[in-house]
């Protein structure tokens with residue numbers, strides 16, 4: 001029964017865009033807008049147009065979900081992910097600027113050499129990176145190692161997902 005449903009879902013979704021980062025963001029934004037409208041009506045007793053705006057956002061997400069133009073949807077998703085990652089990086093950068101830099105504090109402490117070969121012959125860069133597979137398109141991506149849970153941005157389809165490093 002569940003298998004049949006799964007197969008039918010697969011058949012319906014074949015060649016379609018499905019869920020991606022942009023759709024998740026659209027649905028989250030729709031939920032926020034609807035919640036704001038709910039609060040606004042609760043406080044002021046007046047209706048507003050924000051439910052319509054939320055419905056519009058959901059409609060866009062549904063359209064993108066079932067769209068067969070995966071090329072265009074992928075490009076949209078990529079643009080959105082780049083914009084989102086840019087925002088996050090800017091926030092992280094301003095945080096990092098506030099945190100003390102250990103190398104600046106102690107000039108005698110050496111920064112790790114880049115691209116130097118270790119005893120096993122592996123390049124330094126290779127030891128400190130790892131390969132993860134994109135959850136959406138299967139693209140292999142190189143990410144820094146030992147940074148805990150990180151946000152990975154697929155250069156192929158634009159999907160953003162979390163991975164252990």
Ligand SMILES: [Zn+2]
Pocket residue numbers: 134135136137138139154155156157158159
């Ligand atoms: Zn991908």
